[in-house]
Amino acid sequence: MTMQLLTPDYIFESSWEVCNKVGGIYTVLSTRAKTLQDAFPDKIYFIGPDVWIGKENPLFIEDNECLKEWRKHAIESDHLKIRIGRWNIPGNPIAILVDFTPFFSEKNEIYTKMWEDFQVDSLHAYGDYDEASMFSYAAGKVVESFYRYNLTLQDKVVYQAHEWMTGMGALYVQKAVPQIATIFTTHATSIGRSIAGNNKPLYDYLFAYNGDQMAQELNMQSKHSIEKQTAHHVDCFTTVSEITNNECKELLEKPADVILMNGFEDDFVPKGTKFANKRKKARKTLLTMANALLGTQLGDDTMIIGTSGRYEFKNKGINVYLEALNRLTRDKNLKKEVLAFINVPGWVGEPREDLRKRLDSKETFNTPLECPFITHWLHNMNHDQVLDMLKYLDMSNAADSRVKVIFVPCYLDGKDGILNELYYDLIIGTDLSVYPSYYEPWGYTPLESIAFKVPTITTDLAGFGLWVNSLKGRPGVLQDGVKVIHRTDYNYSEVADTIKDTISEFSSLSETEINKIRNNAAKIAEKALWKHFIEAYYRAYDIALRNASKRLSFKVEKSLN
Incomplete structure (x- = not known):
């Protein structure tokens, strides 16, 4: 049985x-929201x-009528600075945004309490640790306020915290409102990354690394500490793939x-x-822009x-x-001209005026622009890893080269000044x-690619690649729509x-073979819809x-004895 x-009853x-x-x-939460809201x-x-x-946030629609009574109580009695509304995504779930800056004045007391209750070491904090921790703590306070005002012991409540950045809130909730069940999800361990x-080398030596020792060596003690203690203390610890679970x-x-x-x-895929x-x-x-450049x-x-x-040169396998x-460029079996893009946001300056001029004119051009590898100028043209490697490899983008490479170093948000289209x-x-990742807990980019029937090449060091292998019962091959390289x-x-x-192999396929591969890619994408993974x-x-519930009974027993 x-x-x-x-x-x-509440999440x-x-x-x-x-x-x-x-x-x-953002992609995980925003695409899953509708399934849970339903x-x-x-x-x-x-x-x-x-x-x-004080700024317009296109993703948040404030609604002063939503949870009105509690909001008033949270602001006036619990002194929380919150705004309530809807997240502007499919499903339009309720979103509560909290201003965490008031908690900075209590930072030392909060950290001391975290050390006393859960041995979280915040002594070595630097960078974004304080900001993340104060937000996390504020989020915990918000949940505590909501629970005490609206709910009772009869209500089954779950609090799910994502990444080390929200760990402190999960621990706070568990201590302050033990009736709430806590879940912590790490999307990548801070030490592994x-x-x-x-x-x-991460994988061959994984068994030999000691997380605490590496945290010290890499100056990551505080982030590692909150991540580790949260993982050990919450009611349910989760991660996103088998490969990250090994970490x-x-x-x-x-x-x-x-x-x-x-x-x-897949609601963003046209039919x-x-x-x-x-x-x-x-x-x-893409071709018009390339020809102009x-x-x-x-x-x-x-x-x-x-x-x-993301611009992680080694981890994402850009190198x-x-x-x-x-x-x-030297492969005799290549049957077609190849135009290869690197769409990775770098330290972008402005769109190239010379390229814009060519795109706006009706002429055809038969000479390349200077530096014919890039669509936007960078602030660090002399110290950019992509441009450095192209130079090192002596890639030319010359008219007679069968392989041309173009680096688009900006967010494709529809208003970049050159392509002006969404990703x-x-x-x-x-x-x-091609997503030949070295470090990739999951891998949305290859998944999005196959959703658009674009076959992809990835590796078995990506959670997504491992999942495809488990789906097929063998390493994925090009004919499946996903080639998984060991x-x-x-x-x-x-x-x-x-x-x-x-x-090369792909360049010699017939249209019929390519269409079959494209359809196979889409079939794999269908299996990753939220309705299956939820x-x-x-x-x-x-x-x-x-x-x-066990934790609470144990607490009650202990207090009775």
């Missing part, structure tokens, strides 16, 4: 990225930092209770003729490939992508994407060769509620 899962989630689009967690209408509350005070980013076991000395894989919604038209338009935009006449049969994401493209409206025009600490050169060979969240709620 299967045990009935306990379901919460609170706190993250630095609620109504604040700064990274991948299941728990207006009983799911997202808590974020009010970092937009730091080891990888500092060019130390949790070794570096935090605590395996996850549940793995919450990152799903998505039917709209899809075909958008793809055509995207290709035209390079002084070439690349036609529609050009194979357009791309990579994108190995460039290496592969360089080797491709999703451009990715649809590519033929193949990557280790030391096989950089083989990875570059495999990428080169896969691009089940894991329900298991996490159940574990948290049961453990909180």
